[in-house]
Amino acid sequence: MRVRLDLNNPEFQKQWFDLEKEEQLAVLQCCEKLVSLDWAALYRDKGLRWEVIHSRTCRGAERVYSIRITKKMRAVVKRTGDYIEFLTLHSDHDSAYKS
Numbered sequence: 377m378r379v380r381l382d383l384n385n386p387e388f389q390k391q392w393f394d395l396e397k398e399e400q401l402a403v404l405q406c407c408e409k410l411v412s413l414d415w416a417a418l419y420r421d422k423g424l425r426w427e428v429i430h431s432r433t434c435r436g437a438e439r440v441y442s443i444r445i446t447k448k449m450r451a452v453v454k455r456t457g458d459y460i461e462f463l464t465l466h467s468d469h470d471s472a473y474k475s
Contacts, residue, residue, distance in 0.1 A: 379410050379418055382461040388451075391465040399449065403465070406445045410460060418460075434463070 383389065392403055410418065419426050425444045434440050434454050440463065442450045452464045 377414055377458055379413050379415060379460055380458045381407055381411060382456070382459045383407070385461060385463055387464055388462040395465070399446070399467075402446045402449065403451075406443070406451070415458075 383392075392400060395403070406424075409424070413421065418424060423444065425442075427442045429440050429442050429452065432440050432452070438454055440452050440454050443453055445451055445465070448467060450466050451462055452466065453460050453462050455461075
């Protein structure tokens with residue numbers, strides 16, 4: 377089952393559009409990579425580094441995860457069925473893990 381994207385979260389969109397052009401392109405390239413993968417490949421990918429964030433949850437106590445966009449930027453995401461929903465972007469790697 378292929379990974380599908382949900383990029384409709386308003387907070388994520390605002391953060392993405394506020395980035396410098398080079399960083400915006402890095403997010404786009406990550407999205408292109410994600411849609412080329414199935415879920416098993418995503419979980420194994422050493423570049424994306426899918427990690428559960430134990431210190432945070434989403435509404436309804438849903439688990440949230442972190443993926444690597446660049447060496448310093450991470451995205452907080454959640455999985456809903458076949459979709460990976462982008463919630464926020466974090467230029468400071470450690471801020472993705474704070475509640």
